[in-house]
Amino acid sequence: MQINHNQLLRFTTAGSVDDGKSTLIGRLLYDSKSIFEDQMAAIENSSKKKGHNGIDLALFTDGLRDEREQGITIDVAYRYFTTPKRKFIIADTPGHIQYTRNMVTGASTANAAIILIDARHGVIEQTRRHTYIASLLKIPHLIICVNKMDLVDYDKTTFNNIVDQFKDFSTQTGSSDLHFIPISALLGDNVVNDSKNMPWYTGKPLLHTLETLDISKDDEQEEARFPVQTVLRPQREGFIDYRGYAGRIASGTLRVGDLITVLPSGLSSTIESITGPGGEIEEAFAPMSIALTLKDDIDISRGDMIVRTANPPEPSQDFEVMLCWLHNDAAKPRTKYTIKHTSNDQKAMIKEVLYKININNLEKKENDHSLQMNDISRVRIKTTRPLMVDPYERNRSTGSIILIDDATNETVAAGMIV
Template identity: 70%
Template sequence: MSLDTNQLLRFTTAGSVDDGKSTLIGRLLYDSKAIFEDQLAAITSISKRKGHDQIDLALFTDGLRDERAQGITIDVAYRYFTTPKRKFIIADTPGHIEYTRNMVTGASTANVALILIDARHGIIEQTKRHAFIASLLHIPHIIVCINKMDLVDYAEEVYESIRSQFEEFSSKLYVKDIRFIPMSALHGDNVVNRSQHMPWFQEAPLLYTLEHMHISSDLNKIDARFPVQTVLRPQSKDFIDYRGYAGRIASGIFRPKDKVTILPSGLTSTIKTIDTSKGSLQEAYAPMSITITLEDDIDVSRGDMIIKTNNTPTQTQEFDAMICWLNTHTARPRTKYTILHTSNEQKAMIKEVLYKIDIDTYQRNLENKDLAMNDIARIKVKTTRPLMIDEYRDNRITGSFVLIDDGTHETVAAGMIL
């Protein structure tokens, strides 16, 4: 199968503080020539003012003044770049334990997770933490970047030892594909170009691996789900009696003449047309934004879901989920929150905390159930009206949600439905 060069790949970086995440991204951008000349000139000038003998590659992503002052990445930095083979979006996440929530945010839409390990220190608690979160979010591909190999004399035995340890503990995790690359981001070994210092490593460097990563199978093409975001009723003589239901396809494929059901009402109809700003389509699939018109004049509104009649999601007011608590304030039992699930918004509460996860040991904590910032737990959620849900492992869109505090309007939790 030939690679679709227009296919977008999203990847996230994770690792402990000073493992070289920002330097790695800078090296990817620099060696792949994905940096504008004026930006390169500015970074070169800043590097000289700092007294560096060479370009400080980390400055390509550490753009905030606070980050530069502290020498650490303090938020999720998104960066877009493209090569002749593929388009990429990078989410660079912080390494500190207290910023676990940022990794959840950055990794939530990723196809691939890059987990960096300092070759001098090997696997540490944060390595296991990040691997667990990647597994929890069902990121299908992990690339373990064993960085700073130049500081251990490019020793093959160091690489093999770390690889063996990672494979041992990751065997408990849900990950389809794990690959390992020894590298030096600072000097460019095995990032874009193959390393001359590690002839014992015969596999492809990082960029080639990312460019040729096959990700189409990661999309759910079976369960047709179309959350309605808005109803279009143009006031124009060219669109007399036009009534369209606009939104973004969460999963699956839709075609004109498909038999569909509207949830939660259960009303049925047939797709008349699938429209876009560029004209009508004979086929539409995730994650396209479209407008669907129906053969029948039935009641459809924002928050409803159009599905194929022979393939229905679960409709329920109560379900289990794994959540990451994102707020500085501890969760309040049985407090009402606003739940956002696809285009559906309603009231919900945490009915019960079943257990928390110690993500350093992967053990369940059944005693301390108070949810503090960055805690990951299994909970029971109860909503005021039924939601149309799928399990997160089957559908990232219809299997995920966020909780909003009604008083502060802050996002307090992100959840994955089980």
């Protein structure tokens, strides 16, 4: 497989407290020489102040700790680095059980998830929770790093037992592309460089795995979905009669001459022109931001969706969602929320809680209709006006929603349409 060196890979890290996520990310950045000189000097200085003989790798990601201690809420930290083979964005989420909601946020656009397992403890509840959330979010690639192998004497049997444990659970979630790597983030085994301590492992280290993941088809979707964010009516010379519709393509491809339908009105027209950042173009694809014009004068506003006539979504006011409750306060029955779906905002309420998921065994709890923080439930949502929805498994952009409390303007839930 030939890798596009400009291709961007988004990945998230997930693990329980003290599984070594900060050390792993620090090792990844340090050994791949992705640290600027001034950053390195600051880390070396901080490490000396803390009494370390060498560099404390966790400090590369713990720079936000001071802000947290000052009461500033930082739930998901994003870090960027580049190798000669690929560009990367890391979404680093805290490991405490009450921060499960942040994995939903950090992993929502990820191509891959690194799930850390402490070799001493094996698969625990947090492992199951993170794996299940990754499967809900349809993250295509899972990399399971069994960390702290140095603390179990680099034992092959320990690693193989954990692999078997994980596979037994993951078969219930539908996760398919799995990569298992025994590592020591602290000592660098199999992170960037091959481990001399585990000759029995014949696979590739973590960085090589990240660089060679085939993500070319991860976001391929046939359906063209263009949520309108704003209508352009510039009143200046040369644009007096211009009416453009601007936004970012959520999925698929649009071309000049395509027959389109505007939803929810159902009116049809043909794309007359497409303008990108560099001027007029003949075709555009997700996730490009564009403005397009139509051959017919149609009443279109923010929240409407332009789609190819051949494969429209289903407008719906009543649909089922796998919902992750994110807020400290429990959901209140029949409360009205603002639902955000692409560029469309509507009023909505949770009509019914169908069942909750027991993360430990994936059993359905059908008699529990409460929604507490970190609960994952299948619910029925009713909206005041139709939304143009697709099942999440077909389209991550038009298959996802969030709920916002009108009184506090806080995001209380995120969901995947089924």
